[in-house]
Amino acid sequence: xxxxxxxxxxxxxxxxxxxxxxxxxxxxxxxxxxxxxxxxxxxxxxxxxxxxxxxxxxxxxxxxxxxxxxxxxxxxxxxxxxxxxxxxxxxxxxxxxxxxxxxxxxxxxxxxxxxxxxxxxxxxxxxxxxxxxxxxxxxxxxxxxxxxxxxxxxxxxxxxxxxxxxxxxxxxxxxxxxxxxxxxxxxxxxxxxxxxxxxxxxxxxxxxxxxxxxxxxxxxxxxxxxxxxxxxxxxxxxxxxxxxxxxxxxxxxxxxxxxxxxxxxxxxxxxxxxxxxxxxxxxxxxxxxxxxxxxxxxxxxxxxxxxxxxxxxxxxxxxxxxxxxxxxxxxxxxxxxxxxxxxxxxxxxxxxxxxxxxxxxxxxxxxxxxxxxxxxxxxxxxxxxxxxxxxxxxxxxxxxxxxxxxxxxxxxxxxxxxxxxxxxxxxxxxxxxxxxxxxxxxxxxxxxxxxxxxxxxxxxxxxxxxxxxxxxxxxxxxxxxxxxxxxxxxxxxxxxxxxxxxxxxxxxxxxxxxxxxxxxxxxxxxxxxxxxxxxxxxxxxxxxxxxxxxxxxxxxxxxxxxxxxxxxxxxxxxxxxxxxxxxxxxxxxxxxxxxxxxxxxxxxxxxxxxxxxxxxxxxxxxxxxxxxxxxxxxxxxxxxxxxxxxxxxxxxxxxxxxxxxxxxxxxxxxxxxxxxxxxxxxxxxxxxxxxxxxxxxxxxxxxxxxxxxxxxxxxxxxxxxxxxxxxxxxxxxxxxxxxxxxxxxxxxxxxxxxxxxxxxxxxxxxxxxxxxxxxxxxxxxxxxxxxxxxxxxxxxxxxxxxxxxxxxxxxxxxxxxxxxxxxxxxxxxxxxxxxxxxxxxxxxxxxxxxxxxxxxxxxxxxxxxxxxxxxxxxxxxxxxxxxxxxxxxxxxxxxxxxxxxxxxxxxxxxxxxxxxxxxxxxxxxxxxxxxxxxxxxxxxxxxxxxxxxxxxxx
Numbered sequence: 001x002x003x004x005x006x007x008x009x010x011x012x013x014x015x016x017x018x019x020x021x022x023x024x025x026x027x028x029x030x031x032x033x034x035x036x037x038x039x040x041x042x043x044x045x046x047x048x049x050x051x052x053x054x055x056x057x058x059x060x061x062x063x064x065x066x067x068x069x070x071x072x073x074x075x076x077x078x079x080x081x082x083x084x085x086x087x088x089x090x091x092x093x094x095x096x097x098x099x100x101x102x103x104x105x106x107x108x109x110x111x112x113x114x115x116x117x118x119x120x121x122x123x124x125x126x127x128x129x130x131x132x133x134x135x136x137x138x139x140x141x142x143x144x145x146x147x148x149x150x151x152x153x154x155x156x157x158x159x160x161x162x163x164x165x166x167x168x169x170x171x172x173x174x175x176x177x178x179x180x181x182x183x184x185x186x187x188x189x190x191x192x193x194x195x196x197x198x199x200x201x202x203x204x205x206x207x208x209x210x211x212x213x214x215x216x217x218x219x220x221x222x223x224x225x226x227x228x229x230x231x232x233x234x235x236x237x238x239x240x241x242x243x244x245x246x247x248x249x250x251x252x253x254x255x256x257x258x259x260x261x262x263x264x265x266x267x268x269x270x271x272x273x274x275x276x277x278x279x280x281x282x283x284x285x286x287x288x289x290x291x292x293x294x295x296x297x298x299x300x301x302x303x304x305x306x307x308x309x310x311x312x313x314x315x316x317x318x319x320x321x322x323x324x325x326x327x328x329x330x331x332x333x334x335x336x337x338x339x340x341x342x343x344x345x346x347x348x349x350x351x352x353x354x355x356x357x358x359x360x361x362x363x364x365x366x367x368x369x370x371x372x373x374x375x376x377x378x379x380x381x382x383x384x385x386x387x388x389x390x391x392x393x394x395x396x397x398x399x400x401x402x403x404x405x406x407x408x409x410x411x412x413x414x415x416x417x418x419x420x421x422x423x424x425x426x427x428x429x430x431x432x433x434x435x436x437x438x439x440x441x442x443x444x445x446x447x448x449x450x451x452x453x454x455x456x457x458x459x460x461x462x463x464x465x466x467x468x469x470x471x472x473x474x475x476x477x478x479x480x481x482x483x484x485x486x487x488x489x490x491x492x493x494x495x496x497x498x499x500x501x502x503x504x505x506x507x508x509x510x511x512x513x514x515x516x517x518x519x520x521x522x523x524x525x526x527x528x529x530x531x532x533x534x535x536x537x538x539x540x541x542x543x544x545x546x547x548x549x550x551x552x553x554x555x556x557x558x559x560x561x562x563x564x565x566x567x568x569x570x571x572x573x574x575x576x577x578x579x580x581x582x583x584x585x586x587x588x589x590x591x592x593x594x595x596x597x598x599x600x601x602x603x604x605x606x607x608x609x610x611x612x613x614x615x616x617x618x619x620x621x622x623x624x625x626x627x628x629x630x631x632x633x634x635x636x637x638x639x640x641x642x643x644x645x646x647x648x649x650x651x652x653x654x655x656x657x658x659x660x661x662x663x664x665x666x667x668x669x670x671x672x673x674x675x676x677x678x679x680x681x682x683x684x685x686x687x688x689x690x691x692x693x694x695x696x697x698x699x700x701x702x703x704x705x706x707x708x709x710x711x712x713x714x715x716x717x718x719x720x721x722x723x724x725x726x727x728x729x730x731x732x733x734x735x736x737x738x739x740x741x742x743x744x745x746x747x748x749x750x751x752x753x754x755x756x757x758x759x760x761x762x763x764x765x766x767x768x769x770x771x772x773x774x775x776x777x778x779x780x781x782x783x784x785x786x787x788x789x790x791x792x793x794x795x796x797x798x799x800x801x802x803x804x805x806x807x808x809x810x811x812x813x814x815x816x817x818x819x820x821x822x823x824x825x826x827x828x829x830x831x832x833x834x835x836x837x838x839x840x841x842x843x844x845x846x847x848x849x850x851x852x853x854x855x856x857x858x859x860x861x862x863x864x865x866x867x868x869x870x871x872x873x874x875x876x877x878x879x880x881x882x883x884x885x886x887x888x889x890x891x892x893x894x895x896x897x898x899x900x901x902x903x904x905x906x907x908x909x910x911x912x913x914x915x916x917x918x919x920x921x922x923x924x925x926x927x928x929x930x931x932x933x934x935x936x937x938x939x940x941x942x943x944x945x946x947x948x949x950x951x952x953x954x
Contacts, residue, residue, distance in 0.1 A: 022099060117208050344363045372400075412427065569640070604734070616631055844861055
């Protein structure tokens, strides 16, 4: 155990060694010439535990960890050696678990999990305990050499490991004494020399981290350039070690780890450091990165690789933005993006060479697809000052790929109370469209514009809210290149309570680099009084009580608004309320859209003039739903109340599981397509899975009173697989009525198709081909969320672009991934809620196993079945190749040939296509919506009237 000037924490660390569940543990304390009494504390502990603790004192301070650790190895006598720092703790069973694994496996080195525990975070804070590379320690494993698992190089700590002493002596393994980060070299040498390395899935070491301490540990002193220089020198020595052993693959694996971990560890803390420090750091890093094999930039993780590559290339702004960007944490986009040849690249300029294009390509991140509000573009403040009693602020917001156009653009500067976001002051901002960024400025009287309450709203954040064609894009103001000093600007305000509560706001920059203001009082006496008040026990007790009340309130709210509570209340209370005669709840695709069969039943009801009170559920936004219907948010209390009192449920997928439908309610299940792939209980996953899943399906299906079918095929496959026992209504699908009847007599739908054609820019003579595949899973069974076009846009444009436009329609659970330069020949139609207008304007269809082929066949237009990547091996209810309504393609070249000869293929497959439509759409006669209305709504009218004449109430 090494210690330097740590008299306070040393006893605690020693206690964790003395308290080990394994007997016979010797503790050697090595004092590195401390000046604070650490030596005396070590001697007292040794005297109190003779034979178990010894103290060793170095004559002069080494300035690092290498020499004291080496001295400890020389002084110790055990068969195994472990290392502990005086500011950390061993787990109680660390020695027992490590020794047991070493004896069981014969390994020279045994490693267990290390947990970093952040002491500066409040108790119960999220991620207070963060395991160190936990994926290495998910299960017990033994490796005969480092080549068997090069990823061991990610854990180069020496403190969570036990080493066989004979192994250390045989190979002369000791720590380097003239550099920091000696662990990295020592552990790499140990991994390379070990005849066996064992990993155990147990915590053995607690690394206690205090980030705000005035004297951080050596490993946390990343603000010191010498610290980084030492790390680079250690890496160069490891490079030399691997090169001398001829272990070039291991060397490259180590370099990938350097990019993924070591480099970004420093770069993520770069913001806020002075420009001189940044330039010197990046120069050091660039010199080392220039020594690496270029292949490591392609093998490392995408964003760390971009950061490293751009450091090497000298694009420091782009490099820092990549290092800071963490996709899983809603990060700000601080880098400029560039589009070249239909691909999106990170950084301001054109990528250099083939390597640059491969490394910087971020097309798959979908920056060109995501809503602007999700991109969170960075907002850099370029001016902040008080002038003549008025605040003047200015800055610029990134405009990713120029997606924010000048039309319909406005902005508002908002000062927000951090504790209550709804309390905000709004100031109109003037905007300038500057291509790849949006300039803004605002000038205002702070006394009139910002009115804090005082005392209870001590911190105010600043945001710029942009309105972009009706979409809100909220950006946080922050510092960046070109920013003036943002700390310490004083802004006068007039609190609503009293000036004693604070008469001004003082600016500061948060840890995340954003601008904020703190409310403060001008008088030092008032500040002292406020500080004293915060220390009064009654006040502190009141705060604690208030926090407990808030926690209880949040817990109660979560309970009352949980789905479990709502289902229970629905079944026990709401379902006892009287049914509202004529009330019908509609839902399509779990509330995501106004579309499909429910839409066309609703339209028929509206035309019929029947007294039906229609309620539509929406999942996230009411936009696009009919304005003459009542709208309820799916999952809300209003939604459950509407379902409880409705006379009819009409949907195409399924209302929430657990709701017991009352007998007075008629559930019309329209479904959403005929079946090719196995459904319900016919699926092996469900058939051989948990009984609870089969029971859940049975509960949901048994609620149906009516189930629409299109053919005898549906009755045999879809109804059988789902286990439908409801009345089968063989009338076809309401959404297909326009495909059979056309739109000549449906002016509303005709206008919808015409507007859609105009919005897609389909005014030229080219034919529209709709690409609409089914929902697919990847190689490991994971859902494929991004749908790429079936052909490269360049190939499509070159071979087919003069004749066709491709409309890409992903499954509603997916999103289309079209390169930004593909718009001339491809359109993303995933946002079109209803597929029927798309089918009506499409001249041909490309699909795979999607049920859309059954619908499109009714139009008697060409169909191509594109089955790449083994999709032709999908198990279905019939032989797709035998019954295919068009040619089957499996490669891009075959698809190009099929489209180039589309008219000829359409004629060849005409008979098969019509037979396909007759077999799978035998009941589609253009009257499905009217049949549903007549059977359930119109037939119910006389009964209601008779009930009223007899004095009965519904």
